[in-house]
Amino acid sequence: MFHLRLNTTRLVVALSLLFFLATMGGVGVLRAQSAYPFDVIGGHWKLTLPIASAQEIKIGGNPDLLTYTSEWFHLNDAKDGTVFRARTDGATTSGSGNPRSELRELNATNSNAAWSSTSGSHSMTIVQAVNVLPIGSKPVVVTGQIHGSDDDISVFRVEGNTSGDRSIASIWITDGDTSHGYLLTNHYKLGDRYTVSFSVLNGKINYVFNGVAVPYAQSKSFSGAYFKAGSYNQSGGNCTKLADGQCDYAEVTIYALQVCHDGLCTGGSTGSPGSTGSPTASATELVEVPTPSPTSPGSTSSPTAVGEPAEGTPTPANGEGTSTPKPTSTHRPTSTPKPTSTPKPTKTPKS
Numbered sequence: 001m002f003h004l005r006l007n008t009t010r011l012v013v014a015l016s017l018l019f020f021l022a023t024m025g026g027v028g029v030l031r032a033q034s035a036y037p038f039d040v041i042g043g044h045w046k047l048t049l050p051i052a053s054a055q056e057i058k059i060g061g062n063p064d065l066l067t068y069t070s071e072w073f074h075l076n077d078a079k080d081g082t083v084f085r086a087r088t089d090g091a092t093t094s095g096s097g098n099p100r101s102e103l104r105e106l107n108a109t110n111s112n113a114a115w116s117s118t119s120g121s122h123s124m125t126i127v128q129a130v131n132v133l134p135i136g137s138k139p140v141v142v143t144g145q146i147h148g149s150d151d152d153i154s155v156f157r158v159e160g161n162t163s164g165d166r167s168i169a170s171i172w173i174t175d176g177d178t179s180h181g182y183l184l185t186n187h188y189k190l191g192d193r194y195t196v197s198f199s200v201l202n203g204k205i206n207y208v209f210n211g212v213a214v215p216y217a218q219s220k221s222f223s224g225a226y227f228k229a230g231s232y233n234q235s236g237g238n239c240t241k242l243a244d245g246q247c248d249y250a251e252v253t254i255y256a257l258q259v260c261h262d263g264l265c266t267g268g269s270t271g272s273p274g275s276t277g278s279p280t281a282s283a284t285e286l287v288e289v290p291t292p293s294p295t296s297p298g299s300t301s302s303p304t305a306v307g308e309p310a311e312g313t314p315t316p317a318n319g320e321g322t323s324t325p326k327p328t329s330t331h332r333p334t335s336t337p338k339p340t341s342t343p344k345p346t347k348t349p350k351s
Contacts, residue, residue: 043267050090050099084231102230140234149224
């Protein structure tokens with residue numbers, strides 16, 4: 001049965017699950033191979049690179065983002081994903097000491113997007129994989145952001161191990177300058193594909209992880225906001241030489257990226273390659289999709305359920321994230337419950 005729903009959390013859960021199923025092959029979608037990296041992305045963006053004083057690449061520029069490809073932004077071998085790479089010794093923007101190969105949201109007119117948490121509805125869904133983390137003392141990359149007019153509001157942050165199995169990482173939601181706002185999983189296997197979403201409505205940020213609404217939200221009033229996605233290497237200036245003599249790097253592949261404002265969406269995972277602005281869906285037309293069990297998505301690494309730490313996981317040095325609650329239900333959530341037992345995390349320096 002089809003339903004017209006205006007509940008943002010349900011809509012983003014449904015959209016995120018459709019993305020997850022489509023890109024995992026769960027609904028038998030056969031995607032055409034892309035010709036250029038931006039064919040996978042679509043929508044309205046500019047690209048910041050870790051070279052040439054943080055060079056920006058735009059649609060209609062020289063070079064043109066529609067056809068641009070390089071070591072830092074290129075198709076994967078299967079031509080179904082776009083690879084973002086940033087070396088630890090890469091160029092940085094004036095406001096950061098960390099290099100990036102990262103998209104910044106624009107409007108349809110190619111001007112900078114700037115929206116408010118208290119006006120309209122806004123969401124971003126990313127299907128992605130973190131392939132490589134820096135191998136030094138700070139193996140961390142930011143893969144998606146809500147950024148305000150002056151600073152980041154909340155991001156998805158992937159942190160690797162500095163000892164033991166370096167192929168396993170944790171995925172965190174940050175809260176402003178607090179790096180460890182909420183733990184999504186502490187057993188993510190590098191290279192595995194997963195889906196994350198932000199949704200913003202009425203001054204509240206909700207989150208979705210692999211089709212499951214996260215039992216955690218942030219209430220914030222901010223303006224001048226925009227989305228970012230890609231590889232934002234948090235180990236800037238901390239170069240460890242690889243066998244080829246180059247510095248280590250952070251690498252992320254994006255398989256699908258969709259942004260929605262007030263129900264009109266751009267980008268996507270199954271539309272025609274190279275779409276640069278035609279809405280791909282109206283949020284009120286989405287089918288209500290049953291939410292799977294948190295452990296059911298098809299990751300080969302069998303990630304820990306949302307918010308449930310794996311047994312034997314070392315406690316972070318700053319004591320954050322040690323009592324994240326387990327979701328109380330695996331049925332379709334009608335609202336995002338607020339955690340009842342998570343202590344206020346210690347504020348950590350901004351990355």
